[in-house]
Amino acid sequence: xxxxxxxxxxxxxxxxxxxxxxxxxxxxxxxxxxxxxxxxxxxxxxxxxxxxxxxxxxxxxxxxxxxxxxxxxxxxxxxxxx
Numbered sequence: 001x002x003x004x005x006x007x008x009x010x011x012x013x014x015x016x017x018x019x020x021x022x023x024x025x026x027x028x029x030x031x032x033x034x035x036x037x038x039x040x041x042x043x044x045x046x047x048x049x050x051x052x053x054x055x056x057x058x059x060x061x062x063x064x065x066x067x068x069x070x071x072x073x074x075x076x077x078x079x080x081x082x
Contacts, residue, residue: 004078012073022055027075032057
């Protein structure tokens with residue numbers, strides 16, 4: 001499997017303690033537990049801040065995006081761990 005552009009709304013479990021630390025997500029009826037946060041970046045589009053997070057799981061890496069205004073999450077990309 002190569003990298004897949006997804007852009008789907010998802011549910012994410014995360015800790016917000018001196019930053020954002022995603023724990024797991026529910027995507028297409030699958031519970032995916034994250035092992036590590038690899039990268040965190042942010043950007044602004046108009047007045048809205050978006051936080052992008054690259055999270056590693058057992059067999060794939062996921063790019064998540066959180067809208068800091070409404071706290072909604074989007075799965076942007078799935079990357080193979082080959």
